[in-house]
Amino acid sequence: MNTDSEHLGVRGLKVAYGDFVLMRDVSFSIRRGDIFVIMGGSGCGKSTLLKVLVGLKSPAEGQVLYEGQSLWQADAGARRDMLRKTGMLYQSGALWSSLSLAENVALPLEQYTSLNKKEIRELAEFKLALVGLAGFADFYPSEISGGMRKRAGLARAMALDPEILFFDEPSAGLDPVSAYLLDELILEIRESLDATVVLVTHELPSIFAIGTNSIFLDVSRRTMTASGNPKTLLNTSDDPALIRFLTRGQGHVQEVR
Amino acid sequence: MARVDLQHDGAGRCVIVFQGRWTLHDTVPSVGKLALRLESDCRGGAVSFSCAGLTAWDSRFLTFCRSVLETLEGRGIAYDTSGLPDGVLRLLSLAAQVPEREGAAVSRKSPLSARMGEALHAAFAGTISVMEFIGDVTLSVLRMCIGRAVFRWSDTFALLRFCGAQSLPIVSLISMLAGLIFAFVGAVQLKMFGAEIYVASLVGIAMLRVMGAVMTAIIVSGRVGAAFAAELGTMQVNEEIDAFSTFGISPLDFLVLPRMLALVLMMPLLCVYANLMGIVGGAAVGWLMLDINLHQYFNMTWQTVSLTHFGVGIAHSVVFGFVVAVCSCYMGIHCGRSASAVGKATTSAVVSSIVSIVVATAVITFLCNILGI
Numbered sequence: 075m076n077t078d079s080e081h082l083g084v085r086g087l088k089v090a091y092g093d094f095v096l097m098r099d100v101s102f103s104i105r106r107g108d109i110f111v112i113m114g115g116s117g118c119g120k121s122t123l124l125k126v127l128v129g130l131k132s133p134a135e136g137q138v139l140y141e142g143q144s145l146w147q148a149d150a151g152a153r154r155d156m157l158r159k160t161g162m163l164y165q166s167g168a169l170w171s172s173l174s175l176a177e178n179v180a181l182p183l184e185q186y187t188s189l190n191k192k193e194i195r196e197l198a199e200f201k202l203a204l205v206g207l208a209g210f211a212d213f214y215p216s217e218i219s220g221g222m223r224k225r226a227g228l229a230r231a232m233a234l235d236p237e238i239l240f241f242d243e244p245s246a247g248l249d250p251v252s253a254y255l256l257d258e259l260i261l262e263i264r265e266s267l268d269a270t271v272v273l274v275t276h277e278l279p280s281i282f283a284i285g286t287n288s289i290f291l292d293v294s295r296r297t298m299t300a301s302g303n304p305k306t307l308l309n310t311s312d313d314p315a316l317i318r319f320l321t322r323g324q325g326h327v328q329e330v331r
Numbered sequence: 332m333a334r335v336d337l338q339h340d341g342a343g344r345c346v347i348v349f350q351g352r353w354t355l356h357d358t359v360p361s362v363g364k365l366a367l368r369l370e371s372d373c374r375g376g377a378v379s380f381s382c383a384g385l386t387a388w389d390s391r392f393l394t395f396c397r398s399v400l401e402t403l404e405g406r407g408i409a410y411d412t413s414g415l416p417d418g419v420l421r422l423l424s425l426a427a428q429v430p431e432r433e434g435a436a437v438s439r440k441s442p443l444s445a446r447m448g449e450a451l452h453a454a455f456a457g458t459i460s461v462m463e464f465i466g467d468v469t470l471s472v473l474r475m476c477i478g479r480a481v482f483r484w485s486d487t488f489a490l491l492r493f494c495g496a497q498s499l500p501i502v503s504l505i506s507m508l509a510g511l512i513f514a515f516v517g518a519v520q521l522k523m524f525g526a527e528i529y530v531a532s533l534v535g536i537a538m539l540r541v542m543g544a545v546m547t548a549i550i551v552s553g554r555v556g557a558a559f560a561a562e563l564g565t566m567q568v569n570e571e572i573d574a575f576s577t578f579g580i581s582p583l584d585f586l587v588l589p590r591m592l593a594l595v596l597m598m599p600l601l602c603v604y605a606n607l608m609g610i611v612g613g614a615a616v617g618w619l620m621l622d623i624n625l626h627q628y629f630n631m632t633w634q635t636v637s638l639t640h641f642g643v644g645i646a647h648s649v650v651f652g653f654v655v656a657v658c659s660c661y662m663g664i665h666c667g668r669s670a671s672a673v674g675k676a677t678t679s680a681v682v683s684s685i686v687s688i689v690v691a692t693a694v695i696t697f698l699c700n701i702l703g704i
Contacts, residue, residue, distance in 0.1 A: 128577050154579045162577045168570035182578045
């Protein structure tokens with residue numbers, strides 16, 4: 075795995091809702107194999123930035139580059155090809171409620187591969203087993219718990235063995251043990267799929283446990299004010315907003331291992 | 332009882348004196364009067380507070396104090412808050428800690444002309460958006476024709492059943508009652524001329540030509556259209572529609588196309604069934620009230636109605652199926668991301684469907700008139 079090359083880049087991004095500018099001058103680079111964390115307080119636009127990265131919302135200005143190729147300047151076909159190499163886990167799981175878990179995982183496979191039904195079913199069951207949901211293939215999203223829905227969403231996000239996995243607040247609403255297990259799962263999947271992971275979260279334990287690189291979006295300044303390894307940022311940054319964020323508002327640094 | 336007074340201390344400085352209970356359950360004085368007195372009596376001197384007579388306070392007192400402090404600041408009058416209770420000072424400081432976000436406060440009041448302009452702009456943008464949606468759905472249908480649309484036939488069959496077979500009980504009831512009402516109203520008039528037998532013609536032509544299709548479309552828009560809008564709206568809230576887009580699967584192909592097919596295919600069949608039920612309702616009135624023999628009644632109906640009437644009714648129902656599908660799916664797909672938005676989308680789907688049905692009926696009737704059908 076070449077860890078030096080840029081996998082996903084953002085240059086001079088400005089995101090707005092009508093006249094309201096949510097963020098501006100956002101630029102960063104995600105290397106292949108990174109676990110990249112987009113940090114920031116509530117309302118700073120983390121999830122919106124993720125939507126821009128996965129092609130759901132167009133930016134007012136700036137570029138999103140997948141391996142050097144601009145996502146928003148590409149034609150529809152090229153954009154689809156770029157996004158086909160990505161997988162996304164939504165905050166709520168966003169499982170298709172009318173389909174069983176196996177069907178949720180199988181649908182992208184049916185769309186983009188020429189495998190037969192039996193092979194697709196086997197793959198779907200395997201992906202579900204990877205996230206600890208063996209035996210739940212024929213359950214519907216309404217029949218399982220919130221944590222299981224997230225894991226099923228992760229299985230679906232991994233259906234096409236993506237090169238980049240996006241996570242929108244994966245630990246939100248989970249108890250500490252489930253959140254820890256999900257972090258471990260993300261690490262394992264990153265290792266086994268050789269994938270780059272982009273994570274939007276404000277869960278400090280997750281940020282310090284798995285983040286290798288990060289940016290901080292400052293809600294009051296409406297731009298990114300820091301970038302780097304989260305632990306390094308905690309020990310070296312003199313940005314009061316970032317330090318308050320990384321220390322749960324205490325404002326002084328305790329050692330993070 | 333809450334009281335506030337403006338007094339002067341020995342040094343001639345203004346003191347705002349609070350007395351009594353200042354809670355949400357008490358009547359409190361207005362800030363306006365105090366502000367006027369502050370303006371006239373205290374200009375140039377510092378203002379302090381006295382709360383010795385204050386017996387109880389809650390957030391009502393806080394908002395009053397905040398307004399007084401804003402007034403003092405606004406008029407450039409110096410003040411000393413040390414006389415206020417500690418709890419009040421702490422809470423006021425907490426409320427002021429995070430400054431108001433720049434650009435977050437949007438003026439809710441704008442002039443009438445601006446509001447009218449915005450409404451016109453929104454209506455224009457909405458029309459363009461509906462046209463785009465119809466264009467996208469047309470492309471989706473074309474993709475289906477060449478076998479490139481991603482959707483599941485099993486979903487389509489389930490939707491056909493939902494729109495068709497499961498609508499039969501309510502369509503039976505309403506159509507039979509509609510036929511019955513036509514016959515009853517017609518009978519009262521026709522009896523005066525001894526022309527009761529023409530009740531069969533009245534009911535037959537009215538049901539087959541337009542009323543069967545209209546009644547069916549209104550029932551379907553309430554039963555099926557509302558369900559489609561609510562279902563798609565909930566999927567929007569749960570980010571399920573975003574999830575389709577991130578996998579490169581068109582939500583129009585997977586979600587809208589089967590619903591469109593189900594409504595366009597089932598509406599004419601339901602219309603034929605509604606026509607029959609309407610005629611049966613009319614026959615019941617003819618037989619029970621007008622003493623018309625059932626054989627005579629159906630014979631008269633058969634002689635009066637033509638294939639043209641039947642065809643016009645079917646054409647109505649195909650158009651209505653399309654209209655209801657477009658209105659309900661458009662509202663569902665363009666739903667906001669909150670629970671109230673789903674309710675609004677559902678209501679809008681039903682209202683816009685019914686309005687569109689009436690407009691489409693007027694247009695088709697006008698066209699038939701021009702074409703002499």
